[in-house]
Amino acid sequence: MSQTYAVVAVTAVVLATVLVGGFGLRISRTTSDFYVASRTVGPGLNAAAISGEYLSAASFLGIAGLVLVQGPDMLWYPVGYTAGYLVLLLFVAAPLRRSGAYTLPDFAEARLESPGVRRLVSVFVVGAGWLYLVPQLQGAGLTLKILTGAPDWLGPVLVAAVVVVAVAAGGMRSITFVQAFQYWLKLTALLVPVLFLVLAWRGDGAPRPVYDEPAALRHQQTVRVADTLTLRLTDPLSVRATGTVDGRPRHGEALTLVPGEHRVEAGTRLALDAATRVPGTAARTEHPLYATYGLIVATFLGTMGLPHVVVRFYTSPGGREARRATVVVLALIGAFYLLPPVYGALGRLYAPELALTGDADAAVLLLPERLVGGAGGDLLGALVAGGAFAAFLSTASGLTMAVAGVLTQDVLPSRGIRHFRLATPIAISVPLLGALLVSQVPVADAVGMAFAVSASSFCPLLVLGIWWRGLTPPGAAAGLLLGGGSALLAVAATVLGLAPPGLAHALLAWPAVWSVPVGFLAMIGVSLATPGRVPAGTNAAMTRFHLPEALARAGGAPR
Amino acid sequence: MSAEQAARRERVTGEPRRVRPLPRHRAQSEIDEQTALGGAYVRSLMRGQFRAAVTGFVVLALTVGTLPLAFRALDDDAVTWCVLGFAVYGPLALIAWWYVRTAERNERDFARLVADRPTDGRPTQGRRAE
Numbered sequence: 001m002s003q004t005y006a007v008v009a010v011t012a013v014v015l016a017t018v019l020v021g022g023f024g025l026r027i028s029r030t031t032s033d034f035y036v037a038s039r040t041v042g043p044g045l046n047a048a049a050i051s052g053e054y055l056s057a058a059s060f061l062g063i064a065g066l067v068l069v070q071g072p073d074m075l076w077y078p079v080g081y082t083a084g085y086l087v088l089l090l091f092v093a094a095p096l097r098r099s100g101a102y103t104l105p106d107f108a109e110a111r112l113e114s115p116g117v118r119r120l121v122s123v124f125v126v127g128a129g130w131l132y133l134v135p136q137l138q139g140a141g142l143t144l145k146i147l148t149g150a151p152d153w154l155g156p157v158l159v160a161a162v163v164v165v166a167v168a169a170g171g172m173r174s175i176t177f178v179q180a181f182q183y184w185l186k187l188t189a190l191l192v193p194v195l196f197l198v199l200a201w202r203g204d205g206a207p208r209p210v211y212d213e214p215a216a217l218r219h220q221q222t223v224r225v226a227d228t229l230t231l232r233l234t235d236p237l238s239v240r241a242t243g244t245v246d247g248r249p250r251h252g253e254a255l256t257l258v259p260g261e262h263r264v265e266a267g268t269r270l271a272l273d274a275a276t277r278v279p280g281t282a283a284r285t286e287h288p289l290y291a292t293y294g295l296i297v298a299t300f301l302g303t304m305g306l307p308h309v310v311v312r313f314y315t316s317p318g319g320r321e322a323r324r325a326t327v328v329v330l331a332l333i334g335a336f337y338l339l340p341p342v343y344g345a346l347g348r349l350y351a352p353e354l355a356l357t358g359d360a361d362a363a364v365l366l367l368p369e370r371l372v373g374g375a376g377g378d379l380l381g382a383l384v385a386g387g388a389f390a391a392f393l394s395t396a397s398g399l400t401m402a403v404a405g406v407l408t409q410d411v412l413p414s415r416g417i418r419h420f421r422l423a424t425p426i427a428i429s430v431p432l433l434g435a436l437l438v439s440q441v442p443v444a445d446a447v448g449m450a451f452a453v454s455a456s457s458f459c460p461l462l463v464l465g466i467w468w469r470g471l472t473p474p475g476a477a478a479g480l481l482l483g484g485g486s487a488l489l490a491v492a493a494t495v496l497g498l499a500p501p502g503l504a505h506a507l508l509a510w511p512a513v514w515s516v517p518v519g520f521l522a523m524i525g526v527s528l529a530t531p532g533r534v535p536a537g538t539n540a541a542m543t544r545f546h547l548p549e550a551l552a553r554a555g556g557a558p559r
Numbered sequence: 560m561s562a563e564q565a566a567r568r569e570r571v572t573g574e575p576r577r578v579r580p581l582p583r584h585r586a587q588s589e590i591d592e593q594t595a596l597g598g599a600y601v602r603s604l605m606r607g608q609f610r611a612a613v614t615g616f617v618v619l620a621l622t623v624g625t626l627p628l629a630f631r632a633l634d635d636d637a638v639t640w641c642v643l644g645f646a647v648y649g650p651l652a653l654i655a656w657w658y659v660r661t662a663e664r665n666e667r668d669f670a671r672l673v674a675d676r677p678t679d680g681r682p683t684q685g686r687r688a689e
Contacts, residue, residue, distance in 0.1 A: 072636055075643035076627075082648060083623060086655050090612040094662070292627045300619075323662065327655045334648035341644035467609055543601045546608060548666045551673060 005382035006147040013185070013386045014162050017393050020178045043321050047328035049176045050312045052183030054081070054329070055336055056132075056395035057139030058447040060186060060388050063337075065360035067344025068352070074344075076292055077448070078337035080299025082330060084451075088304040089326040094319035095466045095545035102314050103405050104307065104458060111465045113535040114473035120480050122410040124457050125307045126427075127488065128450050129403040132306065133396060133431035134438065135446035139361065140392040141435065146362045147385050155392075156435045160428045163397045175397055176315060182390040183332065189387020190339040193368050193380040197346055200371040207349060222271045223353040231262040231356070243268025272353065287506040294510020295448060301516055302451030305458025308398035311405065318549040343367060364388070396428070403427040438495070449491040456515035457484025460523045466545055468524075469538050475527025483519020487511040600673065607665040615658045622650060 059081065066074035101107040104125050109118040140155035166178060201207075225243070237257045241250040244265035245257075252271075264270070303309060316322040347354065347363035350370050354360045365388065368380035404427040408420045460479045464471045490511035493499050499508040507514070527534075535541075626647075630639050 072639040072643060075639070079623070079643055079647050082651055083619060086619060086651050087616065089655055090615045090658055289627060289631060296624065296627070320663065320666075323659050327652070327659050330652050330655045334652060337648065338645060341640070345640070345644075467605070539598060539601075542605065543597075546601060546605050548670060551670060 003148045005378045006385040009382035009386035010144070010147070010389050013389045013393070014158070016181070017162055017166055017178055017390075017397075020174065020181060043316070043325040043328055045176065045180050046312070046316055046321075046325045047332060048180035048183045049315075050179075050309070050325065050329045051332040051336070052179035052181070052186065052390075052394045053308055053312065053398035054085075054333060054395070055183065055186055055391060056447065057136050057388070057391050059336070059340065060190070060391035061139055061143070061361045061364050062135075062447070063340040064343035064347055064364045065354070065362070067341060068347040068363050069355045069360045073288060073292060075341055076295050077299070078340060080296055080451075081303065082334050082337060083296075084299050084301070084303025085326060085330050085333065087300050088309070089323060089330070092304045092462050092466060093313060093326045094323045096310065096462065097313045097316055097322035098319045098545050098547070098549065099541070100544070102311070103402065103409065104305070104310055104461075105406060105410055107310075107465070108461065108476065111535070111538075111541050112471070112473045112476055113537060114476075117473050117476050117480075119410065120477055121458075121461070122406050124453070124480060124484050125406050126403055128305070128454050128458075129307045129399050129406075129427075130431045130434065131453065131491075132308075132447060132450040133399050133403075133428065134434045136392050136396045136399070137432060137435035138446075140389070142359070142361055143365060143385060143388050143392075146359065146365055147381075153436055156432055159389075159392050159396050160432045162393055163400050163428055164424050166393075166397055175401060179394045179398065182394040183336075185390045186387045186394075187336055187339075189383050189390070190336070190343070190364075193372075193384055194339055194342050196376065196380055197367060197371050198342070201346060201349075204371075222269055223356055225264050225266060225268045225270065225357055231257065231264060233257055233259045233262065235259060238273065240271040241268060242271075270356070272356075286501075287503060290506050290513065291510050294452070294506075294513045297516055298448060298452040298455050298510070298512035300455075301459040302453075302455035302512070304462055305454035306450070307402035307406070308395070311398070311402045320548070340364070346371070400424060400428045449495070452491060452510070452512040452515065453484055453487045455512050456487040456519045459516065460519040464520070464523055464527075468527075469542060470527050470531070470534060471523065471538075472527045472530045472533035473535070474530045474533055475523045475525070478526040479519045479523030482522040483515050486518060487515040490515065600669075604665065604669045607669075608662055611658055611661040611665065615654050618654055619651075623647060 059078065063074065063077050066077065096107065099107055099110055101110050105118045105122045108121040109115065112118075137156035137159055140159040141152045142155070144150040144155035144158070145152060166174065231237075236259060238254065239257065240252050240254050241264075242252045243250060245255065245268060246262055250268075313322050316325055343364045346367055347360075351363055351366055354363050354366070365381065365384055368384060369377045371377070372380055404420055404423040407423040407427055412423055457480045460483060461476055464479075465476070490508040494505070494509045499505045626642065630642075
């Protein structure tokens with residue numbers, strides 16, 4: 001692929017982000033501008049900004065990659081991301097906006113009048129935010145590596161630097177413009193190439209995509225393994241290898257790999273014959289139905305608690321507008337999610353060997369070159385690369401904004417914009433270290449873990465806090481610790497490889513099915529056991545959450 | 560902030576510290592002062608909104624939530640592709656649209672209830688449910 005086009009596209013996106021951010025700096029005058037864009041963002045602009053922020057690397061690259069490797073079950077990711085917004089709309093959107101709080105810790109304190117719960121929520125917000133930032137940065141590294149051969153660390157460092165400049169300089173007002181712009185950029189970057197790809201696919205005689213798994217090769221193909229990888233085979237695989245396989249040098253001889261684990265050293269070339277069925281490198285879980293429900297619960301209920309999603313609601317003028325913006329968001333992200341499955345399906349046809357090299361997340365980036373080719377393919381590839389970078393930048397800046405907001409208010413000594421600017425580098429440097437040190441987990445899987453933690457801690461807090469008068473501070477703390485804490489431990493055990501195989505692995509890798517009920521039950525149970533601790537202001541808070549602004553505002557005539 | 564009560568002699572030495580509360584509708588002030596009656600108003604609004612939200616959620620759970628079981632029973636990957644890749648987004652948007660309509664209607668009805676209290680305009684003394 002021509003590197004020049006891709007470099008130009010990525011540079012253009014980065015420059016545009018910094019420039020639009022700088023434009024925001026000039027109109028971002030007050031503290032209120034800085035944090036919540038003075039709460040004046042209308043539903044249309046706000047919805048585009050929310051969507052731009054929400055469509056992360058996991059959406060842009062991860063879904064197509066997972067579909068390529070593991071088949072259509074992985075389409076539950078985009079469905080879950082969208083349905084999560086619906087659940088957010090149903091239970092949280094308008095009351096959360098009316099609560100007037102800016103972050104989740106603010107909400108917890110306003111509702112429960114307890115500094116202790118506030119601190120606990122802060123810890124979880126920062127934790128979930130960092131968990132979500134790591135795969136964004138790693139996705140940036142992968143993209144730059146595939147496109148330009150840059151070293152792994154360059155992408156994460158570049159994204160972190162741009163985010164620090166854009167977020168610290170302009171605050172929420174400029175981020176709103178940046179993200180609205182990036183939504184449309186991302187949609188264009190997937191939509192235009194898809195049209196050409198489908199044309200090319202038809203020109204190729206419109207071969208029917210292989211729906212059953214695993215994907216099969218259509219032509220003889222040679223795969224170069226960039227990083228040392230471990231193949232886990234369930235069926236024998238015939239290859240001709242040049243390089244090092246299982247510790248022995250190979251010189252292009254035919255080789256049948258028996259089921260089990262095989263170590264393929266970096267730089268090895270594997271030649272695969274046509275019609276070879278390509279195995280996935282990711283170990284398929286043994287309990288697919290359970291895993292699917294784990295994914296559904298995590299994404300449906302986890303969206304409402306993601307720190308960067310919550311902050312966005314405070315930029316709406318009121319509860320009604322927040323609700324309407326959410327419906328527009330649903331439409332916008334639903335429209336976007338029609339595209340990644342097409343890339344996944346075409347990837348199974350034209351780039352199935354990606355499943356073998358462990359770089360399946362690159363499918364979206366490689367398809368234009370594979371199918372269209374020539375200068376056109378290069379241009380489309382550059383467009384996709386620009387879109388991918390927009391995805392990393394927008395989600396990373398939203399998350400950094402949210403985490404830095406919490407750090408400013410709850411960790412650093414005093415409040416104010418200067419401290420916010422100080423908090424920004426701190427907010428992103430920890431996940432940057434994580435991205436550089438922790439080995440790569442598939443982007444969408446890593447994001448799924450952040451969703452599971454959010455679903456088991458923030459979802460009970462928000463839903464019970466908004467709809468149940470009996471919630472007490474000890475109950476909230478117990479729910480956060482037991483639900484969110486157990487999900488966090490389960491996810492950590494999975495990432496560190498401590499989970500035993502079999503059912504235990506499925507339970508730990510997809511904790512939401514059990515950890516969300518644990519969170520809810522702990523919150524309700526402990527609250528019922530401590531009825532004396534119901535905050536004095538509960539009724540006032542409930543009135544504020546649920547009363548339309550027109551009635552709550554002093555002297556406002558009811559409409 | 561225009562409807563100041565007029566004839567009250569007052570020495571002005573600076574910015575008024577507090578803004579005097581404006582005359583309100585009866586039900587409105589019940590809500591503001593958190594009387595039992597006001598509480599009942601808010602509870603009724605909350606019940607309506609919660610019912611709408613739960614209805615939407617149950618519809619979501621019964622349709623989209625049961626799809627994995629249906630896919631397993633059908634065991635046809637082409638159907639999975641079509642439904643998850645395309646068909647499911649329409650119903651999601653439809654549920655959202657229905658919910659927003661219902662929630663806004665609940666709020667309008669509530670606003671009308673608050674405005675239509677017959678004691679409208681009279682001094683806010685007297686009948687109080689405490």
